[in-house]
Every structure is written in C-alpha cells, then in structure tokens.
Amino acid sequence: MSAVSERKPKPVQPSRYNIAALKEDLDGIALIDEPQVVRKRSRDFFWYSPVLNQLLADKSADIIAAPRDEAEVIRIAAACAKRRIPLTVRAAGTGNYGQAVPLQGGVLLDITGLTGIEWQKAGVVRTAAGSRMLDVDIAMRDSGYEQRMHPSTKRSATVGGFVAGGSGGIGSVTYGGLREPGNILAARIVTLEEEPRIIELRDDAAQKVNRAYGTTGIITALEMPLAPAWPWIDVIVAFDDYMEAFQAGYELALADGIVKKLITPIASEITPCFGALKPYCPEGKSILICMIAEGSLGPFKAIVGKRGTVTYEAPSEEGPGTVPLYEYTWNHTTLQWLKSDRSITYLQCLFPHDRLVESARETIAAFGDELLPHHEFIRFGGRVTASALPILRYSTPERLNEIMAQHEAAGVFIANPHVVSLEEGSRHKRADADQLGFKRDVDPRGLLNPGKMTSFIADPAA
Numbered sequence: 496m497s498a499v500s501e502r503k504p505k506p507v508q509p510s511r512y513n514i515a516a517l518k519e520d521l522d523g524i525a526l527i528d529e530p531q532v533v534r535k536r537s538r539d540f541f542w543y544s545p546v547l548n549q550l551l552a553d554k555s556a557d558i559i560a561a562p563r564d565e566a567e568v569i570r571i572a573a574a575c576a577k578r579r580i581p582l583t584v585r586a587a588g589t590g591n592y593g594q595a596v597p598l599q600g601g602v603l604l605d606i607t608g609l610t611g612i613e614w615q616k617a618g619v620v621r622t623a624a625g626s627r628m629l630d631v632d633i634a635m636r637d638s639g640y641e642q643r644m645h646p647s648t649k650r651s652a653t654v655g656g657f658v659a660g661g662s663g664g665i666g667s668v669t670y671g672g673l674r675e676p677g678n679i680l681a682a683r684i685v686t687l688e689e690e691p692r693i694i695e696l697r698d699d700a701a702q703k704v705n706r707a708y709g710t711t712g713i714i715t716a717l718e719m720p721l722a723p724a725w726p727w728i729d730v731i732v733a734f735d736d737y738m739e740a741f742q743a744g745y746e747l748a749l750a751d752g753i754v755k756k757l758i759t760p761i762a763s764e765i766t767p768c769f770g771a772l773k774p775y776c777p778e779g780k781s782i783l784i785c786m787i788a789e790g791s792l793g794p795f796k797a798i799v800g801k802r803g804t805v806t807y808e809a810p811s812e813e814g815p816g817t818v819p820l821y822e823y824t825w826n827h828t829t830l831q832w833l834k835s836d837r838s839i840t841y842l843q844c845l846f847p848h849d850r851l852v853e854s855a856r857e858t859i860a861a862f863g864d865e866l867l868p869h870h871e872f873i874r875f876g877g878r879v880t881a882s883a884l885p886i887l888r889y890s891t892p893e894r895l896n897e898i899m900a901q902h903e904a905a906g907v908f909i910a911n912p913h914v915v916s917l918e919e920g921s922r923h924k925r926a927d928a929d930q931l932g933f934k935r936d937v938d939p940r941g942l943l944n945p946g947k948m949t950s951f952i953a954d955p956a957a
Contacts, residue, residue: 510557512580512601517558520574524567525608527559536585537603541593543829544840545889546913551593556583556603563608565685565693565715572691572713575602575942582687583944584709586625586656589648591826593915594660594708598946606655609715615640618721619680624655624714629813632724640721643670643678647825650813655714658682658705662910663873663882665757665786665821668748670722671874673705680720684712686937694937703933708917710948711930712937725754725788729820731772731807732799733780737762737868740781741855743802747785748872748879753795754788758872759824765867765886768832769823775807784824786811826884828869840889842866842899845908848880854907855881861901864888916949926950 518526527533537555541547562568575582581601588595597603609625612634620640622631628649632641644666646652652661658679663672673679682701686692694712696703704711734740740760747758760783766776776782783803787795789810796805813819823831829841846854859868867886872879889895892913899909911919917926926948934943934951941953 510600512557513578514557514580517574517578517580517602520577521560521571524570525561525563527561528557530555533557533559533603536588536605537595537597539588539590539593539595540830541591541596542837543591543826543833544913546892546895547593547915550915551596554593554596554598555600556597557600559603559605561605561608565609568604568606568609568685568713568715569691569693571602571604572685572687573689576687576689576691576940579940579942581942581945582713584655584659584713586653586659587627587648587651589646589652589656590660592660592912592920594944594947595656596915597944598915601942604713606713606715607653609655613716615721619718620721621681621716621718622654623716624653624658626654628652628654628657635721636724639724641724642666643720643722644673647821647827649821650819654717654719658717659709659714660706662706664825666722667871667873668755668758669874671876674702675874675876677720679705679717681718682712682714683716684714684937686712687943688937688939692937702927703930706917707930707934708944708947710917710938710944710951711934712943725756725790727756727786727811728789728792729807729809729811730783730785730787730792730795730805731775731820732783732785732803733775733777733806734783734803735780737781737859738852738856739802740783741868741870742852743799744783744785744870744872745852745879745881746798747795748881750794750798753791753798755791755795756786756788757784757821757824759784759828760868760870761823761828762868762886764864765828765832765869768835770831770834771818772807772820772823777806782806784820786821825871829884829886832886838889840887840895841884841912842887842902843910843912844883844885844902845875845910846870846881846883847906848875848878850906851880854905855883857905858883858902858907861905862898866898916947918949 583597585595606625609623646664
C-alpha cells in the first residue's frame with residue numbers, strides 16, 4: 496500500500512467574503528463558482544510532497560475570475576481591494592509547492608486568457624503572461640530564435656507562471672537560472688489597490704516578481720531574452736556506474752564549445768519507471784539524457800564515447816502525440832515514478848561548485864537506497880555546478896527533515912519543496928528584502944496570495 500494517500504476534501508463551507516457583491520462588481524467578466532470546478536482548479540502538483548498533500552488538500556478559492564485582457568485584470572484587482580477579498584493568480588498550475596493554492600480562499604485569477612506575442616525583435620520577445628511557452632517557441636520558429644530556458648512542463652506552462660514560480664530548467668546548463676542578470680528583461684504588473692496602478696519593471700527591478708508566487712503584483716506581460724534555435728538532438732548514453740555518468744556530464748557542462756541545452760544523469764534504479772523510454776535504458780545502467788546542437792554531436796561523442804554507450808539519438812520533438820525527452824528530466828523524473836508509486840517524494844538541492852564531484856559522491860554514499868540520485872547540470876553565478884532532484888523513499892516528516900539537515904551540514908543547499916512559504920522554501924530561508932519592500936507598495940493590505948510571504952505584515956492603515 497502506498498505511504499501517501501489522497502485526502503478527501505471537506506464539504507464546501509460558506510465563504511467568509513461577500514462573493515455575491517463581487518459578482519456584481521465584475522459583471523461581464525467570465526466567472527466560475529461551481530464548487531467542484533473551483534476546487535479542482537485551486538490545486539497544483541503539491542501532492543508530489545506527502546507533507547503538502549496533508550496540508551493543502553482542503554484549500555480552495557471561492558470563485559474563479561478569467562480575464563480576457565489587462566483591463567479586466569484591473570477591474571478584478573480593484574474589486575478585490577475594495578471588498579478586502581484575497582486574490583491568487585494562477586496560470587497552468589504546473590508548480591509543485593502549492594504556489595497557486597489559495598490558503599485563505601477568495602478569488603483565483605486565471606490568466607491563461609492573456610495570450611499572444613506583442614512584439615519580437617532580434618534576441619527579445621514581449622509576450623502576454625498567460626502565453627503557453629510552447630506556443631511562444633512555435634511562433635518564433637521561423638525567425639530562428641527560441642526561449643533561453645523552460646521548465647520540463649513547457650508544453651503546458653505559461654511564461655508568467657514560469658517567472659512567478661520557477662527558477663530554471665532546460666537551458667540552464669548554458670544560461671543559468673531566471674535570477675541571473677539578463678534572463679528577465681522586463682515585467683508589466685498590476686497592483687492590488689482600489690485604484691490599481693500599472694508598473695513596468697525593467698532589468699534588475701524585474702526580479703521583484705521572479706519566484707514570488709504572485710505575491711508582489713499581477714504579471715500581465717513580460718519581455719524575455721531569446722537564444723538561437725539550434726536543431727536539437729536528443730541523446731541517451733548508458734553507463735555502468737552513476738558517477739561515470741555524472742563525471743561525463745560534468746565534462747560536457749564544462750566544454751564551452753559544445754552547444755547544449757540539457758545534461759541530466761539519472762540513476763539505474765529510476766529508469767525502470769520510464770515507460771516508452773525503457774528500451775533505451777539498459778537494465779542496471781545509469782543514463783545521461785542530453786539535448787545537443789546537431790553541429791556539436793562530434794565533440795559530444797568524443798567525450799561520452801570514452802565512458803558510455805549511446806542508446807538513443809534523434810531530433811528533438813515536442814509536437815502532438817510525442818513525449819519530449821526533456822519530460823524525463825528535472826521534476827518530470829519524479830513524476831515518472833509517481834505515476835506508479837505515490838509513496839516516494841523528492842528533494843531540491845544545489846551542490847557547491849568548488850567540490851561538486853566530491854559532494855555528489857558523498858551524498859550518494861551517505862543515504863544508499865533511501866535517496867536515488869538524479870542531477871541537473873547548470874550554471875550558477877557564472878560557474879558550472881549541479882542541482883539535484885533525487886528520488887526519496889519517504890518514511891516520516893522527521894526523517895525527511897533529518898535528510899535535508901544532513902545535506903545542509905555537508906554544504907549542499909536545500910530549497911525545501913515541502914513547505915508553502917517563500918521564506919521556508921528559499922535556500923536562504925528568507926524572502927528577498929527587495930521583494931518584501933515592493934510588496935508593501937503594490938499590495939499594502941496583503942491580499943495577493945496571502946500566507947505565501949509570511950514575513951509580510953499588512954499595513955493596518957491601508
């Protein structure tokens with residue numbers, strides 16, 4: 496029997512807010528108040544965590560508002576501010592930490608109707624926040640550009656959702672994460688006030704909304720940098736030993752002349768969960784999943800050929816009826832296992848760049864079969880390192896906390912995916928001071944996704 500069970504939600508309770516008056520305020524805007532639909536849309540993938548599954552299963556908004564444009568976003572924000580009703584922004588709901596789960600009910604603002612590319616020029620695109628990331632890349636394909644990075648949920652994730660809740664992903668081995676300077680160029684937001692303002696945040700100021708879970712303004716548009724759209728080749732390489740896969744991946748990550756988008760070593764114990772990919776994952780072999788520019792395949796094979804065997808090589812696809820290779824990496828690795836076994840969970844780790852191989856080997860040795868390794872090579876602060884989303888055989892919350900504490904004692908940073916607040920989930924264990932101060936300006940009553948920035952104290956005079 497699975498160690499993690501689905502909690503049955505409690506019966507719907509009457510709202511504490513004046514939803515009837517809010518409906519009148521928002522006449523003409525698409526609203527959904529059918530309880531089952533609202534409850535379903537109030538969830539994300541928090542059930543990856545057995546801790547969050549217990550904490551969040553009963554949380555739900557009271558009503559969904561689905562604006563078609565920024566003008567309707569402004570009307571909704573004004574009405575919520577006037578009636579002191581919380582508002583939580585939601586896009587595709589592909590996050591894993593309950594970022595878009597309303598802790599205090601109120602309005603769930605579905606921004607997926609805000610779509611389209613406003614303009615594109617060499618190296619930059621400006622797009623509505625609800626635009627699906629796959630659609631953005633398809634629209635830019637003829638120009639020879641693509642987005643620098645995307646999550647493994649690219650086919651459903653939105654640009655705004657990625658910026659508000661993500662940190663990096665496929666592409667981060669070359670460009671680092673969203674926090675690296677230049678990876679978000681500008682953000683347009685709506686404030687939550689009775690007379691909402693529109694604010695354009697440029698350059699470093701745009702980081703005020705990055706991974707803030709929608710607590711620091713409603714993002715309506717973003718300007719993002721682009722990269723050349725290389726003809727990407729998906730490759731799987733099999734190795735006798737996990738650390739051989741890891742070290743080959745590290746050498747590839749350090750090879751600046753090889754154009755790459757993804758380098759992911761995965762332990763042999765994990766690959767039996769990979770469904771259609773299993774024929775390319777020999778039994779007992781750890782693998783390296785890569786996306787390599789076609790022109791770099793020669794030097795790529797010169798490196799991996801020293802240690803491993805290429806079992807799969809084909810042009811990258813992400814169209815209807817296909818499963819992109821990147822959907823076996825990052826947190827999709829966890830999902831592949833969870834499809835058949837809900838008893839496991841995962842961690843989010845960042846390894847020290849100056850002793851990367853040693854610390855990876857030490858953590859693997861320390862936890863044995865309790866923690867199955869899976870790393871993602873990235874650039875962080877200008878240096879090559881690795882994050883990790885290992886599969887954890889879950890037992891108790893206490894043991895989970897012990898494992899995370901042991902990692903941190905060994906110099907491996909943990910971004911805790913089993914908590915809901917920005918402060919607890921940050922590897923620095925605090926909300927960024929600039930985000931905290933900015934929230935006081937744009938959301939003085941603390942109505943934007945309340946409970947997610949716990950260090951914020953609402954202005955009693957607002």
